[in-house]
Amino acid sequence: MKNKLKIGIVCYPTYGGSGVVATELGIALAEAGNEVHFISYDQPFRLDLFSEKIYYHEVAVADYPLFEFTPYELNLTSKLVDVVLHEKLNILHVHYAIPHASAAVNAKQILATHGINIPIITTLHGTDITLLGKDKSFKPVIEYAINMSDSVTVVSEDLKRETLDSFNITNYIDTIPNFIDIDLYQQDLDVDLRRKIAKHDQFILTHISNFRQVKRVEDVIKIFAKVNKEIKCRLLMIGDGPDRLKAEELSRKLGVSKDVEFLGKLKVIEKMLSISDIFILPSSTESFGLVALEAMASKTAIISTNSGGLSEVNIEGLTGFLSDVGDVEKMTRDTLKLLRDKSLLDTFKTNALLHAKKFDITNILPKYKSIYYKLCNIEK
Numbered sequence: 001m002k003n004k005l006k007i008g009i010v011c012y013p014t015y016g017g018s019g020v021v022a023t024e025l026g027i028a029l030a031e032a033g034n035e036v037h038f039i040s041y042d043q044p045f046r047l048d049l050f051s052e053k054i055y056y057h058e059v060a061v062a063d064y065p066l067f068e069f070t071p072y073e074l075n076l077t078s079k080l081v082d083v084v085l086h087e088k089l090n091i092l093h094v095h096y097a098i099p100h101a102s103a104a105v106n107a108k109q110i111l112a113t114h115g116i117n118i119p120i121i122t123t124l125h126g127t128d129i130t131l132l133g134k135d136k137s138f139k140p141v142i143e144y145a146i147n148m149s150d151s152v153t154v155v156s157e158d159l160k161r162e163t164l165d166s167f168n169i170t171n172y173i174d175t176i177p178n179f180i181d182i183d184l185y186q187q188d189l190d191v192d193l194r195r196k197i198a199k200h201d202q203f204i205l206t207h208i209s210n211f212r213q214v215k216r217v218e219d220v221i222k223i224f225a226k227v228n229k230e231i232k233c234r235l236l237m238i239g240d241g242p243d244r245l246k247a248e249e250l251s252r253k254l255g256v257s258k259d260v261e262f263l264g265k266l267k268v269i270e271k272m273l274s275i276s277d278i279f280i281l282p283s284s285t286e287s288f289g290l291v292a293l294e295a296m297a298s299k300t301a302i303i304s305t306n307s308g309g310l311s312e313v314n315i316e317g318l319t320g321f322l323s324d325v326g327d328v329e330k331m332t333r334d335t336l337k338l339l340r341d342k343s344l345l346d347t348f349k350t351n352a353l354l355h356a357k358k359f360d361i362t363n364i365l366p367k368y369k370s371i372y373y374k375l376c377n378i379e380k
Contacts (some may be wrong), residue, residue, distance in 0.1 A: 003378055006035045008083060010076070010094040010104065013042040018125040020290065021155075021178050022095045028181075028365050030054045037087055039079060041072070057083050073099040073106075080107035084118050090376050093121045093368075094149075097129070098138060101145035108148075119375035121368075122149040123176075126287025126308070129163050143167045151371050155288040156309025174371070177312070178288045179364035182357055185297040186274035194275040197261070198234040203339050205233055206276040206300070208269060208291045209283075211241025218243070218250050219282040219328055223303075225254040226332040231339045235260045236272055273298035277345065278335055281305070281314075284325045289313045293359055296352035301345060303335050313359075319352040 007029055011022035023044040026036040030053035037055045038044060044056075059079045061072060076099060083089060084107065092107075094100040101122040111118050122145065129142075146152055146169055153174045154160045160173050198204050205224060209215040217237070224235045237247065237260060244262065251257040266272065273279070279295035281304040286292075288309045292302050296313070302320030304310050305327075314320045321334035338345045372378075 003373065004033050004035070005029075005090045005372055005376060005378075006037070006088060007372070008037045008039055008080070008087075008089045008092040010039045010080070010092065010100045011044060012096070013040045013044040018095050018123075019044055021125075022093075022123075024179070024181060024361065025093075025365070025368065026054065027051070028361050029369075032365075032369075037083055037089060039076070039083055055087070073103045076100070076103040077106045077110070080104060081110050084111055084116065085114065089118065091119045091121065091372055093123065093372075095123045095125060097122060097124060097142045097145045101149055102141050105145055105148045119150040120148075121151040121153065121371055121375065122146060124152065124154045124159060124163060126155070126159055126285075129159060129166060129287075139167065143169065147171050150375050153368075153371070156312050158309040158312065159287045174367075176364060176367045177359055178290045178293065179359050179361045180290075180293055180297050180356065182297055182360040185270050185294065185356075188274070190271055190274055193271060197236070197275060199232075201232065203231065203233045203277045204236065204275055205278050205280055205335070206236045206238065206272060206295070207280050208238040208295075209241070209281075211239055211244045211247070213243060214284050215241075215243070216282045216284055216325070217247040219326065219331070220280050221247050221250045221254065221256070221260070222328045223280060223282070223331050223335060224260065225251075225256045226328070227335050227339070228256055228259060230336055233259065233339070236276070237262045238264075238266055238269060238272060240265050269294065270298060273300055276300045277349075278303055278320075278338060280331070280335070281310070282323075282325070282328075282331060283307060283310070286310050293356055296356040299349045299353045301338055301348035301352055303331050303338075315351075315355060319348060319355050 009026045012019045030036045030051050035053050039057045041059045041061050059076050092104050094104045104120045152171050153176045155178045157175050160175050207220045211217050251260045273295050279300045279302050281292050286308045292313050302314040304314045305325045306322040307325055316322045323330040
C-alpha cells in the first residue's frame with residue numbers, strides 16, 4: 001500500500017500519560033493502514049484489542065549472576081536490533097530519552113553495520129527532563145540521545161523551554177501536544193451512575209493520578225474539605241500510588257471520609273468523568289496534563305495549578321482556573337465560585353469541551369505522519 005510504513009513504538013506500558021499517548025498513537029496509525037510494532041517489557045495496558053496491523057514484542061528482563069542490576073537498556077537495544085532486522089521496520093518512534101532513545105541510538109549504530117539506516121523520532125514527555133535531567137550523572141546520556149535522534153518532539157512549549165534551558169541541545173525540537181480521541185469520551189450525563197454516587201443536590205469533584213508526591217493528592221483532600229463545608233459535594237479519587245494512604249488518612253482526620261470514594265485504578269475513566277462537575281489537579285509539575293484534557297473532553301471544568309504545560313491545556317477564566325502550586329485557599333475559592341454559579345459552571349464545561357476538540361487525534365496525527373514521511377523520504 002502506498003505511503004504505508006512499518007513503525008516500531010517504544011514506550012512504558014504503565015498507567016501514565018506517555019504510555020496512553022504512545023498506545024493510542026500506535027492504534028491510530030494501524031487503523032490508517034500502517035504496521036505497528038510495540039516494543040516494551042510488558043504489553044501496554046491500553047493495548048487490549050486485536051488488530052492484524054498491531055504486534056507486540058516483549059523485552060525479556062532476566063537476572064544475570066554477573067550483574068547486580070538488570071541491564072534493561074542492553075536488553076532493549078538487542079530487542080530493537082532484532083525487531084528491525086526481522087520485521088523490516090522503516091522507523092522507530094521512542095517515548096522518553098532514557099532508556100528508550102539512548103537504546104535506540106545504540107541500536108541504530110549496530111544496524112548500520114548491517115547496512116540498515118533506521119530513523120529515530122524521540123518524544124520527550126517530561127520526567128526524563130524535569131527529574132532525571134536534574135541528576136548530573138544522566139545529563140551527558142540525555143543530551144547525546146536527544147542530539148543523535150533524527151527528530152525530536154515535546155508535548156508542550158513549556159517542556160521545550162525547559163529542555164533547551166537544561167541541556168546543550170543542537171537538534172531542532174518540534175512541539176506536538178498530547179492528544180485524545182474525542183469520540184471515546186462521553187459528554188452526555190449518565191443519570192443512573194450519578195444517582196449511585198451522589199444525591200441530586202450534591203456536586204461531584206474528581207481527581208485522577210498515580211498518587212505520587214508530585215500530584216499533591218493531600219491538597220485535593222484539603223480543597224475538598226473546605227469546599228464541602230460550604231456546599232455539599234462528593235469526591236472521587238481515581239488511581240493508586242504511594243500517597244494514597246496519606247490521602248485516606250487526611251480525609252478521616254478532616255472528617256470528610258464519608259464523602260470521598262477511593263476507587264483505585266480504573267481502565268475506563270470516561271464514565272466517571274462524564275458525571276463530574278469539576279476536576280482538580282494541584283500537581284507541582286505537569287509537562288502537559290493529559291488527564292486534565294481527558295476531563296475537559298468529558299465536559300468537566302478544571303481547577304489546576306499553573307505549573308509546566310498546564311496553562312496550555314487549562315485556559316484561565318475560560319475552561320477553568322489556575323493557581324500557584326500549594327495555593328489551596330485560591331483553589332478552594334475558585335471551586336466555590338463555579339459551584340455557586342451554575343450558569344458560569346455550565347459555560348466553563350462547554351468551553352472545556354470546545355477547547356479539548358482542538359487536541360483530537362485527527363488534528364495531531366498528521367503532524368507525526370509528516371515527520372515519519374520526511375524521515376523515510378516518502379512523499380505525502
